[in-house]
Amino acid sequence: MPSEGGLTGPLSEGAAANQGHPPDAALPALRLTEEQIGLLRREGEVRPVAAGEVLFREGDQGYDFIVILAGQVVIMDHQAGAERELAAGGPGDFVAELNLLTRERLFTTAVVTEPGEVLAVPVARLQAVISQDQGLGQWIIRAMFARRQWLMERQTGLRIVGSRSSPQTRRLLEFAVRNRLRQPSNADLARAAGVGTGPPADMTYDVAIIGAGPAGLAAAVYGASEGLSTALVDAMAVGGQIGTTSRIENYLGFPVGISGGEFAERASIQVLRFGASVVLPATATGLSGDATARVIHLDTGASLTASSVIIATGVTYRKIDAAGLDRFGGLGVYYSPLGVHDEIHPGDPVVIVGGGNSAGQAAIWLAGRGHRVTIVIRGTDLAESMSRYLIDRIAGRADIEIRYHSVVRALDGSQRLERVEVEDLTTATRETWPAVALVVLVGAEPHTGWLAGSVLLDDGGYVITGPGLGPDTRYSSPWTGRQRDPYLLETSAPGVFAAGDIRSGSVKRAAAAVGEGSIAVRFVSEHLGRRAGFATPAPSG
Ligand SMILES: Cc1cc2nc3c(=O)[nH]c(=O)nc-3n(C[C@H](O)[C@H](O)[C@H](O)COP(=O)(O)OP(=O)(O)OC[C@H]3O[C@@H](n4cnc5c(N)ncnc54)[C@H](O)[C@@H]3O)c2cc1C
Numbered sequence: 001m002p003s004e005g006g007l008t009g010p011l012s013e014g015a016a017a018n019q020g021h022p023p024d025a026a027l028p029a030l031r032l033t034e035e036q037i038g039l040l041r042r043e044g045e046v047r048p049v050a051a052g053e054v055l056f057r058e059g060d061q062g063y064d065f066i067v068i069l070a071g072q073v074v075i076m077d078h079q080a081g082a083e084r085e086l087a088a089g090g091p092g093d094f095v096a097e098l099n100l101l102t103r104e105r106l107f108t109t110a111v112v113t114e115p116g117e118v119l120a121v122p123v124a125r126l127q128a129v130i131s132q133d134q135g136l137g138q139w140i141i142r143a144m145f146a147r148r149q150w151l152m153e154r155q156t157g158l159r160i161v162g163s164r165s166s167p168q169t170r171r172l173l174e175f176a177v178r179n180r181l182r183q184p185s186n187a188d189l190a191r192a193a194g195v196g197t198g199p200p201a202d203m204t205y206d207v208a209i210i211g212a213g214p215a216g217l218a219a220a221v222y223g224a225s226e227g228l229s230t231a232l233v234d235a236m237a238v239g240g241q242i243g244t245t246s247r248i249e250n251y252l253g254f255p256v257g258i259s260g261g262e263f264a265e266r267a268s269i270q271v272l273r274f275g276a277s278v279v280l281p282a283t284a285t286g287l288s289g290d291a292t293a294r295v296i297h298l299d300t301g302a303s304l305t306a307s308s309v310i311i312a313t314g315v316t317y318r319k320i321d322a323a324g325l326d327r328f329g330g331l332g333v334y335y336s337p338l339g340v341h342d343e344i345h346p347g348d349p350v351v352i353v354g355g356g357n358s359a360g361q362a363a364i365w366l367a368g369r370g371h372r373v374t375i376v377i378r379g380t381d382l383a384e385s386m387s388r389y390l391i392d393r394i395a396g397r398a399d400i401e402i403r404y405h406s407v408v409r410a411l412d413g414s415q416r417l418e419r420v421e422v423e424d425l426t427t428a429t430r431e432t433w434p435a436v437a438l439v440v441l442v443g444a445e446p447h448t449g450w451l452a453g454s455v456l457l458d459d460g461g462y463v464i465t466g467p468g469l470g471p472d473t474r475y476s477s478p479w480t481g482r483q484r485d486p487y488l489l490e491t492s493a494p495g496v497f498a499a500g501d502i503r504s505g506s507v508k509r510a511a512a513a514v515g516e517g518s519i520a521v522r523f524v525s526e527h528l529g530r531r532a533g534f535a536t537p538a539p540s541g
Contacts, residue, residue: 044121071116208306213240215500218517224274239264245330332417354441360390
């Protein structure tokens, strides 16, 4: 492992900043060991540097991973036109930040202040080291994340100026927060506006994954780790829906839960470690091409060519306008009844918002497991939106109450949700009810608008895959003449797969999305002819 040395410059402070230290605390230094530098020497080139030499400059895109062997390098940026020194590093330090791997534009400048010698490792060679040497690779990536954090704490980049109530300001703020940038740089905003770089124009990826939620992230990790050239595209940020939750309590391997932000960050590290190209922010606007090459059109004006595609664009659950809703995401607010019962105690009161069949089924299911359920609907008649058989079953139960012409206005609790405030719209009076779970079932929008006409969708707009595709699809073009039926997660277009919440009939859970993302890669390999078909193990004996 890299040693803790005697560095004084903040170049080394990032790692500790990530451990929760205040921005200006004195932080331990981290340095590459001689052994590690020796390993990197095999991949790079040693060259002398003169005082005043600029190693990279704000606005540049792409640079080498630089290890300082002798001399000193200072990192600086500009705030309101004034130059600001951020960090200084000496022998054993490396000069690189997360943007080296994400290929974002730079928002800092590195200048040699004392002449010496550096080792410059091209990014492609660094990627190889990262995937071959787990210890060093993980440490370098963690240090890069830590430096990003450290730079955020020093407010590098621009301020977003705008009205709190403006949707445009809120969109930019969400982009900044979801990408863990408190003050995004010019380059970030330029990319957010669709200006900036896209994927390499001259490359055909083995697989392009659209959507970097749990399904897309898992697909990217499995794709890149199996040696497929992999591009991962997202309109907003890595993490998808799960990146917006304060805590996931039911994900295997995290007994005390994990925050959505940490889940996204850990997954990003894995994706980058295996060398997938991450293209964001970029929204897919169309899909064209045929089974030999698919073209994904992006809102940046660029396009991406790939031999196969995994659609993992997920859904957006419709929300209700209630104070505190986002605060209790994953802490009592659910957009599906699945898992609610596992996370609360028998008898705990549950409030369901919505008057559709999903609300009716959820109410019966939860009441059947011992919970007191109240359904809150804005309308005055369930028959407008719910099937008769569900209405009848609800009517026969004393443990389900329906509050008509009512809306949930606010949520409250200390650690988790404890109560909700409900307004009766007829009398304009409000009551506070105990509730440990609020299940919001007012519909979801699948992100399939960009796929219009290219793959078959079900009535709700979700992507149909595998067995869901009827004979009409399987016995017509482009499937006629093929020696196989669509794979389990394959869409009506050969070589185009779907995984996670976007898939028709999907379970709408993070673990299911991760599972489907990884399985989809197996089918991609089959489609590309990198694997023999699935074999059934022969019985032994
Ligand atoms: C508040 C909340 C709490 C939750 N808590 C839990 C929990 O505790 N446990 C659990 O198992 N599940 C939980 N879930 C459900 C879980 O988050 C989802 O099932 C899971 O995120 C689905 O993953 P996905 O990759 O299929 O899609 P998503 O997570 O929806 O990701 C889709 C991604 O695609 C991107 N995208 C969309 N359209 C485009 C486009 N045209 N171009 C490029 N990118 C695009 C989006 O920006 C997004 O990042 C929760 C969901 C919510 C909303």
